[in-house]
Amino acid sequence: MKIPSAITLQNIKLDELRQEMDICLRLIIYRDNMIFNDIIVRLQAVFKYNIDEWFKGPAGDNVENTYVAKPVCLCAKGLNSYLVSAYTVTLSKSFVYRKSAMKVLKTFLQTRNNNLFDIYEGYLQIIFIRLRMPRKQFLDYNWQVLSVILNNRLMQMVLERQETDCAMSWLSTLGGAFSALGEEFEHCAKMAGKISMRQFELALRLDNPLLIARCRLYSALSLIQRGYFTTPKYMIQRIYKFAIKEKDVRLQNMCQGVWAKLRHNYKQYKQKKSVSFKTLYISSKL
Incomplete structure (x- = not known):
């Protein structure tokens, strides 16, 4: 059995890293008819989705060949609002957490779509996250x-x-x-x-x-x-x-x-004064 060389293993790792960087997820967080957050998640960064700025990419890279895959709902019953808020904030701040979360989401999409090709190859995968009212409210x-x-x-x-x-x-x-x-x-x-x-x-x-x-x-x-x-x-x-x-x-x-x-x-003042003085002009109209 032929053992792969170090160069081959390195190329495989580079291909895997490139595939991970090509993964692009759009998270739409909503409740009823109101959208609370709409973000694009990539391995490099998390940024707000804007239809006018989308084709410029998060860092100026070209994503003109990006296609939209079939949308998927993460949880039909809905997720706790506090949990989703903490999830999106941690996604945007931590690269390690974002990398792990994208692996989990990739596995989830693979089981739902049964098509790994859509996840790679420049497809934009839309994931709907429905919010539900928490049972207990926390007071700040x-x-x-x-x-x-x-x-x-x-x-x-x-x-x-x-x-x-x-x-x-x-x-x-x-x-x-x-x-x-x-x-x-x-x-x-x-x-x-x-x-x-x-x-x-x-x-x-x-x-x-x-x-x-x-x-x-x-x-x-x-x-x-x-x-x-x-x-x-x-x-x-x-x-x-x-x-x-x-x-x-x-x-x-x-x-x-x-x-x-x-x-x-x-006028009365002028009539009372018997000596001459400097007259002040006051018109009839203001």
């Missing part, structure tokens, strides 16, 4: 602790927002009262300006740009009642442009009302 305690922290933080933010909205409502009522009295008493107009500054701070905390613009408009009204006209003029114009940009009709109407108040008070 790390995520539980994180969820408790997030819930506490969200509850704190909700309560803070509620208190801030309540304080804003009270300040609006109080500021409106002082603003009405500010028509006759200057100290009331000053108090209305201070209240508008507190509202401005709350609006910044709420991070509401439209509310911030309204608070600035309240400050402009307080300045007008106290006899300042230049600064409110430019404040109202900027706020009006912002209201048009944000398409806030209510803020636009408020700007027009404060602008009319500015023109009226400035």
Whole structure:
């Protein structure tokens, strides 16, 4: 009996290794009508299946001559979801485990198809893995602790927002009262300006740009009642442009009302002054 030489044995091993590297498996993990994972398993690597990128291969190699074999279902009853998750992760991370798993899958396909030729020769074998709901669910305690922290933080933010909205409502009522009295008493107009500054701070905390613009408009009204006209003029114009940009009709109407108040008070101011001073031009339209 002729004993094979070392070169012959080496060639046989190279042929076997080449055949193993040519094996290409596609694992489709699904449950009902939903696909949870779709991966290509080769001895070299595991990568996501993409119909557009498939013909480029996992590392740029040419797989244009790859054919699709008859799909096979791994287990008709379905496999535990936790088990399948651990299986796919280990496949992608461990070369040794991937090599052993592909040998097992090759044997499985051979018994199912009875055709070893399909496994080699560049055939893409599709294996369906059906998921089933585990009998026992495991709770991730790390995520539980994180969820408790997030819930506490969200509850704190909700309560803070509620208190801030309540304080804003009270300040609006109080500021409106002082603003009405500010028509006759200057100290009331000053108090209305201070209240508008507190509202401005709350609006910044709420991070509401439209509310911030309204608070600035309240400050402009307080300045007008106290006899300042230049600064409110430019404040109202900027706020009006912002209201048009944000398409806030209510803020636009408020700007027009404060602008009319500015023109009226400035007209009265000029009539009271007996000495000449530099005139501020305020158009009839904002």
